[in-house]
Amino acid sequence: xxxxxxxxxxxxxxxxxxxxxALFAWLRGSTGx
Amino acid sequence: MRRGSAVPWVAAYAGLVALxxxxxxVRPLPPGRGFLVEFGVGLGFVGLAMLWLQFALTARFRNxxxxxxxxxxxxxxxxxxxxxxxxxxxxxxxxLASEPAFVEFLDPRVSAARALALIALIGxxxxxxxxxxxxxPLGIPYEWWRLTHAVLAFGVVFLGTxxxxxxxxxxxxxxxQALWVAAGLAAVGLLVHTRVVRPQLLRRRPYRVSSVTxxxxxxxxxxxxxxxxxxxxxxxGQFVWLTLGDSPYSLQQHPFSFSSSARDSGRLGVTIKALxxxxxxxGEVQPGTNAYLEGPYGAFxxxxxxxxxxFIAGGVGITPIMSILRTMRxxxxxxxxxxxxxxxxxxxxxxxxxxxxxxxxxxxxxxxVFERPHAGWDGPTGxxxxxxxxxxxxxADSDYHALICGPDPMMDIxxxxxxxxxxxLSRMRSERFNIV
Numbered sequence: 001x002x003x004x005x006x007x008x009x010x011x012x013x014x015x016x017x018x019x020x021x022a023l024f025a026w027l028r029g030s031t032g033x
Numbered sequence: 034m035r036r037g038s039a040v041p042w043v044a045a046y047a048g049l050v051a052l053x054x055x056x057x058x059v060r061p062l063p064p065g066r067g068f069l070v071e072f073g074v075g076l077g078f079v080g081l082a083m084l085w086l087q088f089a090l091t092a093r094f095r096n097x098x099x100x101x102x103x104x105x106x107x108x109x110x111x112x113x114x115x116x117x118x119x120x121x122x123x124x125x126x127x128x129l130a131s132e133p134a135f136v137e138f139l140d141p142r143v144s145a146a147r148a149l150a151l152i153a154l155i156g157x158x159x160x161x162x163x164x165x166x167x168x169x170p171l172g173i174p175y176e177w178w179r180l181t182h183a184v185l186a187f188g189v190v191f192l193g194t195x196x197x198x199x200x201x202x203x204x205x206x207x208x209x210q211a212l213w214v215a216a217g218l219a220a221v222g223l224l225v226h227t228r229v230v231r232p233q234l235l236r237r238r239p240y241r242v243s244s245v246t247x248x249x250x251x252x253x254x255x256x257x258x259x260x261x262x263x264x265x266x267x268x269x270g271q272f273v274w275l276t277l278g279d280s281p282y283s284l285q286q287h288p289f290s291f292s293s294s295a296r297d298s299g300r301l302g303v304t305i306k307a308l309x310x311x312x313x314x315x316g317e318v319q320p321g322t323n324a325y326l327e328g329p330y331g332a333f334x335x336x337x338x339x340x341x342x343x344f345i346a347g348g349v350g351i352t353p354i355m356s357i358l359r360t361m362r363x364x365x366x367x368x369x370x371x372x373x374x375x376x377x378x379x380x381x382x383x384x385x386x387x388x389x390x391x392x393x394x395x396x397x398x399x400x401x402v403f404e405r406p407h408a409g410w411d412g413p414t415g416x417x418x419x420x421x422x423x424x425x426x427x428x429a430d431s432d433y434h435a436l437i438c439g440p441d442p443m444m445d446i447x448x449x450x451x452x453x454x455x456x457x458l459s460r461m462r463s464e465r466f467n468i469v
Contacts, residue, residue, distance in 0.1 A: 006105050009043055010112040017050060017083075017120065021075030024054045029068035033058070 039101055049086060053078040056212065057203040069131030073124055074203070080120030081193045085216055087114055087186065088223035093231075093274075093330065103288075103330045104465050111165070118158050121193070125155070147199070154192040161185045175311060176284035183228060190220045231327065232281035238262050240324040242277070243300065245316065250381035252306040252349060253315045254292060257324050259299065265326060269295040269360035270335065270353040270436070270464075273328035275303060277318060281325040285311055288330070290352040290438075290464070292384075294359035301326070304383065306349040333464040335361075339434035342370040343426060345447045347417060347439025348383075353464060354438060355384050358391055367396050371433075373425055375402040375417040375443060379410075400425050417443050422450045429455035438464040 027033040054075055065071060090110040098106060128135045141148040161182065164171070168178045194217035197204060204210050240257040248254055259265070265273075272290040276283045293302030305315045335342055335357050344354045351374060361370070376382040382401065391397055402421065406414045413421055417439075427433055435456055437447045444463055451461055 006108040007112055009039070010109060010116060013043070013047060013050075013113075014116040014119075016047065017079045017116075018076075020051055020054060021072055021079055024057070024075040024078075025068045025070075025072035027058065028062075028065040029071040030065075032065055033062070 039105075042097065042101060046086060050079055050082045053082050053213075053216075056209060059209075061206065063202055063205070067131065069127060073127030073131060076120050076127060077124030077197075080117050080122075080124060081190075081197065082216075083113060083117035083120060084186075084190055084193060085220040087117065088190075088220045088227075092223045092227050093327070095330070098330050099332065102332045114165070115162065118162050121158055121189075122155065125151075150192055151196065154189060154196065157185045157188050157192070161189065175287075179284050183224065187221065187224060190217060194220075229282075232276075232325070235276075235281040235325040235327055238326075240301070240326055242318055242320050242322040242324055244320055245318050247316065248304060248383055249385060250306065250348070250376070250383045252304055252383050253318075254302050254304045255315065255318060255324075256293075257301045257303070257326065264298045265301060265329060266298050267291060267295055267301075267329035268334045269357040270333040271329040271331040271356075272333075272353065272464075273301075273303070273326045273330070276325040276327075277322055279323055286327070287311065290331075290333075291329070291356045292352045292359075293356060294363045295356065296360060296363040304349070304352045304355070306383075331464065333436065333438065333462050335436060336434060339368070339432075339460075341368055341427070341431060341433040343433050343435045344370060344372045345374075345417065345422070345435065345437045345439070345443075346372065347375045347443040348377075350437075350439030350443075350464070351383050352438075354436060355387075357436070358388070358395065358397070362391060362394055369396040369398075371398045371400065371425070371427065373400045373402065373417060373422070375439065376404070378403055378405040379407050417446065419446055419450045422447060423454065426451070426454055433460070435461045436463075437461070441465065 057074075057078065087110060090106055090113065093103065125135075125138075137143045139148050139151055164173065164178060164181060164185075168175075173181075194213060198210060198213055201210075204213055239260045241260050242255055243258045244254075244256045246254045246256070267273075269291070272288050274286050275289050276286045278285070289303040289305055291301060292304035293300065305312050307313050307315050331353075333353055344357070346354050354372070358370075358372075360366075361368070372388070374382070374388070379385060379401070382403075385401075388397075388399055392399060400413065402413045402415065402417055403410060404415060406412075415421075433456075435447075435451050437444050437451075439447075444465065448461065448463060452458075
């Protein structure tokens with residue numbers, strides 16, 4: 001059960017990090033922050 | 034030892050990964066360069082931060098390992114490593130797709146040193162993933178893999194950190210540079226701590242093999258005695274990283290569960306099944322051989338507040354459960370326990386005789402499941418299945434705690450069946466043996 005949780009956690013984190021990089025890119029590249 | 038919540042650790046991990054991006058947003062800021070370029074940069078920062086943290090995940094910090102379980106952490110390390118490598122490789126891909134002029138970074142005619150370093154970095158990332166997932170098919174011995182893994186990992190964080198500092202677009206001010214250097218050094222420091230400092234500490238607490246006893250099923254119990262120190266106290270069900278031989282720096286360090294009673298800290302026993310790998314020669318280990326023990330680790334224990342237990346073991350997975358049963362005998366622990374134990378056949382059933390004896394002293398019900406039953410056996414045969422477990426499990430409202438240890442397919446079936454029978458995760462503990 002635990003290993004399933006670890007995999008889900010990693011996938012959720014990976015998705016969050018992609019969004020974070022996109023937020024960074026939007027701030028820097030599109031809004032002129 | 035009860036496993037704590039993973040939420041604070043996951044939050045800390047996410048915060049540390051986000052840190053380089055947040056740092057890059059602190060003024061003074063260079064001009065923005067369009068969404069895709071900055072997205073590529075963002076992926077690179079995230080990838081490098083995750084690669085740094087890989088070292089923390091394998092540093093075997095006792096308090097973190099105790100609350101999460103070392104097996105979970107190593108699984109996370111493996112899966113996060115894949116994601117980190119994907120981010121790190123997506124960085125040049127996205128940059129080149131958005132701005133082909135970035136190809137000059139990989140052009141040896143522009144800068145031979147830079148191009149070589151970055152191509153080496155990309156190669157090392159690919160090699161790290163390839164060697165980890167193809168180690169067995171490629172027939173690479175564990176100790177060689179462990180050495181190349183450390184060397185490649187060091188090369189990746191070194192080159193990656195130097196790359197960020199040399200590009201310097203977001204790291205132009207000295208305090209930011211200092212933070213990046215510090216983060217890189219911390220990652221390397223963790224590697225040095227795990228691979229150099231800790232073995233040095235182990236050297237001060239050596240053990241000696243006092244006996245090697247053949248068990249049923251091609252397994253061996255190695256008894257270890259502390260040399261000039263008081264030994265190790267552990268909770269029944271835990272494991273140690275064991276190194277046999279003259280040097281604690283040996284790359285052959287593997288996790289093994291204690292099989293001995295936790296009340297016998299002066300004479301520790303691990304039981305090892307001789308498989309086709311590094312364990313094949315365990316029976317040839319001579320008494321008097323030096324040994325180094327790192328640990329104890331693991332949260333696979335029978336909680337003292339559990340009213341009763343259901344232990345589900347497959348094959349050599351009985352080892353930590355044997356330690357728990359022997360400790361219960363020494364503690365005169367009379368809590369009712371059901372043991373469901375699947376093996377190939379009686380003649381190869383590890384600890385079969387002692388388990389039969391323990392039934393007389395403990396409140397222990399034993400259900401053997403033999404793949405190849407002997408003549409006259411009228412109990413269950415085959416594998417541990419969902420149907421068998423549903424017949425054998427006590428009613429869920431009896432609040433028993435379940436411990437599961439064995440091969441992956443058996444554990445998957447046992448965990449799923451327990452869940453279906455209303456046993457919450459808080460009353461279930463598993464130990465998977467194939468963590469390295």
